[in-house]
Amino acid sequence: MTDAVLSAPIVKPAPDRERLAAxxxxxxxxxxxxxxxxxxxxxxxxxxxxxxxxxxxxxxxVRLLGTPYYLGVIWNSLRLGLLTTLIAFxxxxxxxxxxxxxxxxxxxxxxxxxxxPLAASVIVKAFAWTILLRSDGLINxxxxxxxxxxxxxxxxxxxxxxxxxxxxxxxxxxxxPIYAVVAQLDGxxxxxxxxxxxxxxxxxFRVILPLTLPGIIAGVALVFSLSVxxxxxxxxxxxEKYPTLATTIxxxxxxxxxxxxxxxxxxxxxxxxVIVVALSATLSREPK
Amino acid sequence: MHPFSRRSLLKTSAAFAATLAAPALVRxxxxxIVIGGPxxxxxxxxxxxxxxxEKKLDxxxxxxxxxxxxxxxxxxxxxxxxxxSVVIMDDPVMLPAAAEGLITKMSASAIPNLGKLVDDxxxxxxxxxxxxxxxxxxxxxTRRMKTPPVSWAELWDAKYDSKIVVPSLSNTEGFWxxxxxxxLETGKPYKEAQYEIDAGFKKIKSLKANLLNVYTNxxxxxxxxxxxxxxxxxGQFSAYTLIRKADGSPVDLAIPxxxxxxxxxxxxxxxxxxxxxxxxxxxxxxxxxxxQSILAKTAFIAPTNQATPLPAxxxxxxxxxxxxxxxxxxxxxxxxxxxxxxxx
Numbered sequence: 271m272t273d274a275v276l277s278a279p280i281v282k283p284a285p286d287r288e289r290l291a292a293x294x295x296x297x298x299x300x301x302x303x304x305x306x307x308x309x310x311x312x313x314x315x316x317x318x319x320x321x322x323x324x325x326x327x328x329x330x331x332v333r334l335l336g337t338p339y340y341l342g343v344i345w346n347s348l349r350l351g352l353l354t355t356l357i358a359f360x361x362x363x364x365x366x367x368x369x370x371x372x373x374x375x376x377x378x379x380x381x382x383x384x385x386x387p388l389a390a391s392v393i394v395k396a397f398a399w400t401i402l403l404r405s406d407g408l409i410n411x412x413x414x415x416x417x418x419x420x421x422x423x424x425x426x427x428x429x430x431x432x433x434x435x436x437x438x439x440x441x442x443x444x445x446x447p448i449y450a451v452v453a454q455l456d457g458x459x460x461x462x463x464x465x466x467x468x469x470x471x472x473x474x475f476r477v478i479l480p481l482t483l484p485g486i487i488a489g490v491a492l493v494f495s496l497s498v499x500x501x502x503x504x505x506x507x508x509x510e511k512y513p514t515l516a517t518t519i520x521x522x523x524x525x526x527x528x529x530x531x532x533x534x535x536x537x538x539x540x541x542x543x544v545i546v547v548a549l550s551a552t553l554s555r556e557p558k
Numbered sequence: 559m560h561p562f563s564r565r566s567l568l569k570t571s572a573a574f575a576a577t578l579a580a581p582a583l584v585r586x587x588x589x590x591i592v593i594g595g596p597x598x599x600x601x602x603x604x605x606x607x608x609x610x611x612e613k614k615l616d617x618x619x620x621x622x623x624x625x626x627x628x629x630x631x632x633x634x635x636x637x638x639x640x641x642x643s644v645v646i647m648d649d650p651v652m653l654p655a656a657a658e659g660l661i662t663k664m665s666a667s668a669i670p671n672l673g674k675l676v677d678d679x680x681x682x683x684x685x686x687x688x689x690x691x692x693x694x695x696x697x698x699x700t701r702r703m704k705t706p707p708v709s710w711a712e713l714w715d716a717k718y719d720s721k722i723v724v725p726s727l728s729n730t731e732g733f734w735x736x737x738x739x740x741x742l743e744t745g746k747p748y749k750e751a752q753y754e755i756d757a758g759f760k761k762i763k764s765l766k767a768n769l770l771n772v773y774t775n776x777x778x779x780x781x782x783x784x785x786x787x788x789x790x791x792x793g794q795f796s797a798y799t800l801i802r803k804a805d806g807s808p809v810d811l812a813i814p815x816x817x818x819x820x821x822x823x824x825x826x827x828x829x830x831x832x833x834x835x836x837x838x839x840x841x842x843x844x845x846x847x848x849x850q851s852i853l854a855k856t857a858f859i860a861p862t863n864q865a866t867p868l869p870a871x872x873x874x875x876x877x878x879x880x881x882x883x884x885x886x887x888x889x890x891x892x893x894x895x896x897x898x899x900x901x902x
Contacts, residue, residue, distance in 0.1 A: 525728040
């Protein structure tokens with residue numbers, strides 16, 4: 271490990287003493303990164319290609335990527351991530367503008383409604399949804415009282431419940447980065463475009479949207495990587511009916527005692543998240 | 559490497575006290591014993607059983623509560639110098655423990671109560687013994703169901719669309735639902751139906767329309783029953799349901815007329831463990847009518863010592879079906895995989 275750290279290239283050639291000082295500054299963080307990030311990842315990768323007899327095998331990946339059932343599981347995870355991200359974006363984007371425009375106490379109230387849910391644990395929020403969605407829960411009671419339905423609709427343990435819950439739980443991670451960008455948006459750009467004859471639609475798509483893109487991309491990366499790997503939310507809101515990569519990993523480790531298969535599923539999940547984050551990083555550089 | 563633990567603290571303080579008060583107290587240095595068992599039992603073991611045990615044997619009990627598989631792994635890791643003296647695990651997990659030599663045969667001379675248990679409660683010539691039999695039936699919501707379910711076939715009744723919860727096959731109690739399904743599909747008694755797994759899967763797949771959820775987390779399933787969201791849980795332990803009923807929840811456990819099941823819990827002596835004599839005495843206590851009466855009342859489990867009076871309303875332990883665990887242990891991983899694929 272130390273060898274790897276010592277041989278790490280330093281960007282610009284500098285006099286020996288400066289180089290040594292620079293290394294001294296980064297060494298502690300490199301060590302921490304190696305210990306808490308690189309080492310566990312290497313172990314995960316190692317376990318995922320190890321067979322019980324000690325040899326190297328691709329069997330776990332073949333099983334994961336070659337069986338229709340597990341391809342379905344991967345699709346379930348992706349679908350949960352994509353739908354949650356899309357809906358969270360559609361809800362957050364206009365909300366971020368409302369938040370940026372609001373003034374005085376209203377703004378404080380709106381900001382508090384965005385921040386406060388972050389203080390409650392995911393488990394509490396997921397359980398709260400199971401209570402709201404019950405046959406004799408608040409939502410059914412209201413729908414019946416208003417006369418929209420006669421008999422309670424079954425909402426608990428459905429995919430709709432899962433998406434609703436996931437959007438609710440991960441929404442702040444989309445709204446906050448977009449709000450941060452929108453709040454700094456200079457209104458004069460839009461005015462200038464309008465003065466030059468651009469229609470409101472053109473102003474939005476050619477000026478506002480590109481300027482807020484960094485916030486959107488940050489939000490998408492956050493919400494997607496959180497929801498694609500969510501464990502508590504699908505476990506509590508839909509159960510075994512909607513198996514995802516996260517629940518498959520838990521099952522492999524805790525119940526089936528198949529660490530190799532669990533590790534392989536972990537690597538695939540990580541790869542999906544890394545691809546999305548890398549894509550969004552590339553996209554965020556483009557508008558410049 | 560001396561990790562700090564309650565045990566090392568006790569040892570140090572005992573040694574310290576002994577030095578101060580020597581020689582009078584050396585003889586009276588506290589005896590202690592480590593018992594490993596299920597985390598779920600920790601509450602009633604610690605509050606109701608261990609105080610009696612400690613007083614009777616003049617010792618201190620340290621309880622390591624976790625699940626059976628974790629205890630098995632601990633025993634594998636500590637094989638050279640075992641720390642746990644007595645282990646309490648489900649029967650299916652006792653099989654590998656016995657095969658790997660992690661537990662040792664108990665003798666009827668050191669443990670007199672071994673000879674007083676119901677039939678089939680002592681396994682492999684005394685490798686382990688069942689100190690209790692939680693029974694398994696259909697848990698139901700007394701708010702939703704006017705009369706208790708009388709047969710396993712009721713779970714399949716179309717009027718219970720999306721109202722049934724069953725345990726996942728990953729859970730121990732999950733096998734009971736599969737076995738009941740095999741029994742219904744083939745019409746054979748449990749003893750023969752337990753080997754008809756394909757028939758079991760065929761029948762259980764037809765239960766999908768009635769399923770509200772398949773659970774791996776028992777408390778969550780009982781919550782659904784208490785709220786009246788679920789009407790019945792097929793394949794549920796007495797120790798789960800009746801404890802909640804005793805707390806006032808509107809739930810109860812029915813034994814269908816096709817017969818209930820039992821999930822006997824085993825107790826065994828760890829090979830080469832410290833405090834061997836104390837371990838024998840502790841096991842004898844678990845198998846005694848005194849301890850079993852306490853457990854029957856606090857944990858709703860049927861006793862195995864014939865001399866223990868059976869509380870009113872408890873099924874006769876002899877009528878509860880216990881399956882061929884060796885057959886299950888051998889095939890289970892494949893079934894769990896098949897279950898995931900066919901039941902989702």
